[in-house]
Structures are given as C-alpha cells and as structure tokens.
Amino acid sequence: MSVRCQVTGTKPSYGNQVSHSHRKTRRRWLPNVQHKRYWLPSENRWIRLRLSAKGMKTIEKRGIDAVVAEMRARGERV
Numbered sequence: 466m467s468v469r470c471q472v473t474g475t476k477p478s479y480g481n482q483v484s485h486s487h488r489k490t491r492r493r494w495l496p497n498v499q500h501k502r503y504w505l506p507s508e509n510r511w512i513r514l515r516l517s518a519k520g521m522k523t524i525e526k527r528g529i530d531a532v533v534a535e536m537r538a539r540g541e542r543v
Contacts (some may be wrong), residue, residue, distance in 0.1 A: 468495050471541060472520035472532055503529045512543055 474495040481489040496517045
C-alpha cells in the first residue's frame with residue numbers, strides 16, 4: 466500500500482541526498498502518515514483513516530462529515 470494521505474492526497478516527494486563531497490544519490494521524503502479513528506455521527510460508526518498531520522488539522526477545522534462527503538465525491542471508499 467502506498468504511503469498516501471486519504472484527505473490531502475500527500476505522497477512521497479523525491480530528490481537527491483547530497484553528501485559532504487556533493488555526490489548525489491536518489492532518495493525520498495515520506496509524509497507523516499498515521500492511522501486514526503474518527504466517530505462518524507451521521508452513520509453512527511467509527512471509520513479508520515490514513516492521514517497526514519495536515520489531514521488531521523483539516524478534519525479539525527472543517528469537520529469529519531464534510532471531509533468524508535468530499536472524499537466520497539472523489540470516489541474514495543470510506
């Protein structure tokens with residue numbers, strides 16, 4: 466399974482790791498993705514999401530119902 470936030474769509478970014486001698490090797494930066502459970506009052510059940518820290522802040526600001534409705538509009542299964 467890919468490391469991706471279900472709310473924001475954040476995924477790994479790529480670049481070079483540069484040593485002291487300026488030799489470059491490819492590397493990637495992973496997003497801070499966590500598993501988190503939220504109570505969905507409209508459906509009277511818990512849902513488990515894979516979220517980045519920014520995705521958690523988005524849910525706190527806009528509310529879980531609005532975020533889940535947007536995810537379903539995108540075609541994501543919740």
